[in-house]
Amino acid sequence: MREHFLLRTLKMFADEALDPVTVASVWRKAQQGAQHSRGCQTPAVLSDHAGVQTRFTASSSTQTEPQEQNLQEGGLGGPDPPGLVDFLKRVEDPVTKELEKNSRSHAFDGYQANWEEGSDHVSLLHSLQHPGAEESGLHVSAVSWSCTGSVIVCAYGRTDDGDWTHQKSCVCLWNLDRRRLRPKQADLVLEVPAAVTSVCCHPERPALIAGGLYNGEVVVWDTSRTQDPVLAQTGMSADSHREPVYQVVWVPLQKKGDFGVLSSSSGGEVLLWLVDPDQGRLVLNAAYAFVRQQLPHSSSLKSRGSSRVGVSALALSPWDADTFLVGSEGGLLLRCSFSCGPPAAVAPEGRSVAPRAPARFCFRPAGGPVHSLHCSPFHRYRLPPPQTAAVLTRYDPTRLRRNLFISAGTDGEVRLGSLLQADPLLAVRVSDSYVFQAQWSPSRPLVFAAATGQGEVQIFDLARKSLRPAATIRDGAADRTATCLAFNGADPRLLAAGRSDGTVGVWLLSSDLTEQRAEESLRLEQIANQVAE
């Protein structure tokens, strides 16, 4: 560095031809005294290299001499340095032993390191309210997430009284992905002439929402239409329900991509509707009626009161398109089939489609009305080993999907059952009061959540040894019941819970409740196989 500097200064003193211009200074010469230079010393300049950073580099051209090609295979050429052979000889045997051990080892089977930071707590993201609903004293009767997971649909109605009020209510939509989410003001409000009991978002088209009303109507809204969001409705025709609709669900039909709306009511019917957008009507496609006398005899029932069985809960099986589960107001749990079934023993009542009796199998009844049913979305059927496959080509009842489902009712318990057997596998005590809704988590096969009458949402994890809840979501006063809940299918960390004070809370779940661990499906199978056939 110093040499470089000296060279540059020397260059500055190169000879140059210039016209000399001299102006002699007169007074200075006189003032100048004698000057002697004694000596000079400067301390050494300390320099240290701190760091260098290039912001950008530009390469104009480089040139290298061609390298000699390696003639040896896989090696770097050159003679073996001394001691290399000895080292290798020494090391070869132990390394070989380790390699062989490794190829046979099962030490790390199923171990999956998780380096992502997870959250430990369940936290409230948003608390959504609709002032209009709150003024009318409406409860949140149902929540549903759209298939994309960004819009939450909340239906308002009353869950406690049973009279035919002509109270107007509404369905509110909030888009949670919007930046300026206004929790007190819904992004879209759909006015409804009666209290809404249930909503369900279309599984593929985010704009369609099906809703069931207290006056027995079923409505389909299309939120992409600006003029009139009502796409189709049943109206008060001879086909529609006469009693309040309890639940509506979108059902995949024969043709892929087509969906129908299945609605259940306390009048004892389950109706399947097709959407006819041109006429704005829902057309009845199939009807199923539940009559006490036609239920499978594997249940001990007292045939008292009316012969109709009011349907209070409905669940579809994700693996078998023909099966659906029904829970009744009397506590019955039935497995039903869409396609086969004798005609129902009811008066025609002017319906355009003759109803059938679909019940195939009766599970052990619950202690009170069944409010909610949900089938586990995780596949539970394992293929038999290849050598016995030939034997199982004939119809074998064990090949039916051994799907698990949970049911919740007023007895304060959530029961885990298998589709193949009558008795429940497990009964989990959730609360001392009613359980309004129970749903499986879409991401962890062993987790389910239940909304209780005491205002809490309890989340249970079956992987834990004890049956106490893994997490409890409590929001505000204990006298507000939690009436409904829904997991977000697209983002499994979000859980929405609606309460009787009209608020909907959107909660972010902790990572141990949402991330699937190894062998959870196996554990689920173990639970289902507990009572061997």
Added chain:
Amino acid sequence: MSEVEEIMKRILSHKGVEGVIIANTEGIILRSTLEDQSTVHHVALVQPLLMKAKKIVQDMDPEDELTYVRLRTEKNEEIIAADKDYFMISIQTPSL
């Protein structure tokens, strides 16, 4: 074929072994079955780890000696055997 190559071939013939790199403790690569650039990268990253591991063992118990360092990742496992002058990295995919 020299002895070194023979030994390397034997190690490579084991189940799941993908590559072998031999270098000296200063990081100069002597033999390798992987291509040059990734070998250089590998050795440059592994060598400080090896030095640190040696130091740990020496500090904890002066009479003890480092035999291997095994680095297991989701995709494969590396067994690094070292002594005073040289070290060898064998990369193996476990048979799961």
